[in-house]
Amino acid sequence: MTDAISFRVNGDHVSWDGGPMARLLDVLREDLRLTGSKEGCGEGECGACTVLLDGQPVCACLVPVFQVDGREVVTVEGLADGPELDAVERAFVDEGGVQCGACTPGMVVNIRALLERNPKPTRADVRDLVSGTLCRCTGYERIFRAVEVATGQRIHEGAHDDGRAS
Amino acid sequence: MTVAHRPTGLSDALEAVAAGALPVAGGTDLLVEDHATGRVHDAVVDVLRLPELRGIRVEDDALEVGAASTFFTIREDPLVQEHAPVLADAAATIGAWQMQSRATLGGNIANASPAGDSLPVLLALDAEVVLASRDGGERVVPYVDMHLGYRRTARRPEELIVKVRIPIRPRPHQAFRKVGTREAQAISKVVLAFCAGRDGDSLTDVRLAVGSVAATPVRLRETEALCDGRAPGPALAEEAGRAAEAEIEPIGDVRSTADYRRWVTRRLVRRLLLEAEGAP
Numbered sequence: 001m002t003d004a005i006s007f008r009v010n011g012d013h014v015s016w017d018g019g020p021m022a023r024l025l026d027v028l029r030e031d032l033r034l035t036g037s038k039e040g041c042g043e044g045e046c047g048a049c050t051v052l053l054d055g056q057p058v059c060a061c062l063v064p065v066f067q068v069d070g071r072e073v074v075t076v077e078g079l080a081d082g083p084e085l086d087a088v089e090r091a092f093v094d095e096g097g098v099q100c101g102a103c104t105p106g107m108v109v110n111i112r113a114l115l116e117r118n119p120k121p122t123r124a125d126v127r128d129l130v131s132g133t134l135c136r137c138t139g140y141e142r143i144f145r146a147v148e149v150a151t152g153q154r155i156h157e158g159a160h161d162d163g164r165a166s
Numbered sequence: 167m168t169v170a171h172r173p174t175g176l177s178d179a180l181e182a183v184a185a186g187a188l189p190v191a192g193g194t195d196l197l198v199e200d201h202a203t204g205r206v207h208d209a210v211v212d213v214l215r216l217p218e219l220r221g222i223r224v225e226d227d228a229l230e231v232g233a234a235s236t237f238f239t240i241r242e243d244p245l246v247q248e249h250a251p252v253l254a255d256a257a258a259t260i261g262a263w264q265m266q267s268r269a270t271l272g273g274n275i276a277n278a279s280p281a282g283d284s285l286p287v288l289l290a291l292d293a294e295v296v297l298a299s300r301d302g303g304e305r306v307v308p309y310v311d312m313h314l315g316y317r318r319t320a321r322r323p324e325e326l327i328v329k330v331r332i333p334i335r336p337r338p339h340q341a342f343r344k345v346g347t348r349e350a351q352a353i354s355k356v357v358l359a360f361c362a363g364r365d366g367d368s369l370t371d372v373r374l375a376v377g378s379v380a381a382t383p384v385r386l387r388e389t390e391a392l393c394d395g396r397a398p399g400p401a402l403a404e405e406a407g408r409a410a411e412a413e414i415e416p417i418g419d420v421r422s423t424a425d426y427r428r429w430v431t432r433r434l435v436r437r438l439l440l441e442a443e444g445a446p
Contacts, residue, residue: 020170021210023197043198045351047264056238056267062197063268064190066170067212110263131350134263 005069009034010078020066027065028075030052036076036105040134047133050106051075057113057132076105079112088112088150095156096144099137106133111147120151171211176218178330180300181359182211184324189213191234192268194261195277205355206350219328221273222246227334232440233272233327237284238263240271250332252340252359256287259342262350272327278317278382283344285313285383289375291332299325304391306331313382337361338446339369339398343439345430355422356430360438364442364446367397374435379427386413389435398442407436 005016009032016027028034028051037060040048044059051060052074080086085093088108098104110133114121121129123144135143148154171182183189185208190196198207208290213219219234222243229249232239241257242247260266260274260283274284274294293309299322303415307320309330314320321327339362346352357377363370371392389409416427 019167020167021197021200021207023201042201044194044261044265047262050264053267057264058267059194059264061201062192062194064193064197064210066172066210067190067193067214069172113263127349128258129263130265134351 005066007068007071007073009073010075016065017136018065021064023061024051024053024063024065024068025060028060028073034075034077037109038102038105040102040106045134046103047106047110048103050109050133052109052113055113055116057110058131073107074112076109079108086112088115088146091146091150091156092143095146095149096142097138099135103133103135103137107135107143111150114147115151120153121147168207169209169316173211173216173411176216176298176326177300179211179213179216180298180324180326182209183326184300185209187211189276189326191270191273192236192278194265195273196270202276211271213326214270219326224249224334226337229332229334231271231330231332233275233329234271235271236267237261237269237274238266239270241266242284247333250287250291250337250340252337252342252361253284253287253332255342256283256357256359259283259344259350265351271330275312275327275330276319276321278313278319280316280351280381281357281378282383283357283377286357286375287342287359287379288312288330288332289383289385290361290373291337292373294331294333295320296328296331297325298328304328310385316381317364335371335397337371338362338364339442341441343434343438345434351419353399355432356427358431358434360435362393362442368395369393369398369442370395372412376410376414376431378421379414379431384414386410387406388413393439398439400440400443401438403439407432410435 038048040046042061044062049060050057067089092098110130149156171280173179188207190210220232222231237257237260241254246254274282288309295307297305341360344354344357346354359375361373372390374386411428411432414426
């Protein structure tokens with residue numbers, strides 16, 4: 001009864017004939033070598049494994065691959081068009097939104113979904129819809145600023161406030 | 167290897183369930199448990215895409231919410247916002263966007279955690295659960311009869327939850343309150359839902375349901391009776407808060423102490439009755 005499962009990842013066709021209950025996260029990391037998505041908790045509590053499934057953010061650690069059949073997955077590797085960073089990723093770097101980087105893939109994927117839905121989110125919007133991706137380093141302030149800069153709601157002031165060039 | 171069924175309709179799904187396949191909806195409780203325990207299933211059946219379990223509509227004076235409706239769909243749905251905004255409010259507090267994209271109403275019910283956030287809401291809305299099985303056909307269970315004990319529901323192993331029906335009636339007062347360690351991604355220490363009608367200054371048809379204070383979500387019937395026919399305001403708020411505190415028998419556990427749960431319940435009930443004063 002279990003046919004091969006096929007789906008698209010970052011635009012590429014993928015076929016899976018392993019166990020149907022394999023976690024999408026493991027399929028992405030182990031089989032497709034797309035190691036951008038991280039396992040922070042394995043319980044859907046941290047968002048480090050966030051990917052887009054038909055445009056909706058989900059925790060890949062909680063999605064059994066057999067339910068991905070016929071669907072579209074976008075991972076952090078698929079956000080930018082080519083080797084350059086996309087606008088949100090660039091803003092994260094410029095604004096100091098990246099410290100250890102563990103949350104960053106999930107964070108930028110989550111924010112991509114937010115901006116597709118709402119191109120000019122307020123901080124309240126970000127709090128509501130990015131609350132599923134936890135950061136232990138930044139205290140979120142520079143992540144908010146990165147979103148504001150990427151969406152034209154704040155002018156880039158530089159990651160350093162002491163006058164050094166950023 | 168696990169056998170995975172991906173039926174396109176309910177009757178095929180019910181065949182698989184009758185043969186012992188485990189229903190998989192959003193997987194947000196199931197995969198956590200499987201990952202923690204290493205458990206492997208002989209057979210699973212996807213219920214997320216069954217058309218009979220999807221959709222939100224008004225039919226025969228009831229709001230019908232398909233069991234496979236995700237909480238994100240529920241929170242955004244205009245019919246839910248119109249007829250049962252308390253359910254939309256609850257949906258918006260479950261986990262966060264990633265969880266709401268996958269977790270379903272049916273799964274929340276079937277998982278039957280004492281802390282399930284939608285469960286007191288369904289109690290307060292006088293909901294009914296529609297179940298189906300291959301051999302038993304369709305069956306309707308009033309929500310008050312749904313939870314039998316700790317993580318035990320009236321759903322038989324061969325049944326699927328198909329939809330929830332919420333009778334539409336005037337409920338100008340609707341409130342959802344949840345207290346946890348964070349604003350998002352929190353399992354509740356106390357979660358409650360309040361619904362009431364209004365006749366002049368007085369509350370009518372009061373429903374007050376609370377989760378995380380017992381093995382199942384519970385209606386506080388004595389507190390409800392106290393509120394029925396009375397005007398919301400400081401006097402009722404004080405009395406009802408004390409009554410609610412006395413009516414529950416919470417335990418202390420990893421998330422909270424019994425004392426804290428009692429204290430929080432009193433304050434939540436008191437505040438929502440203060441807020442209910444004046445025109446709804």
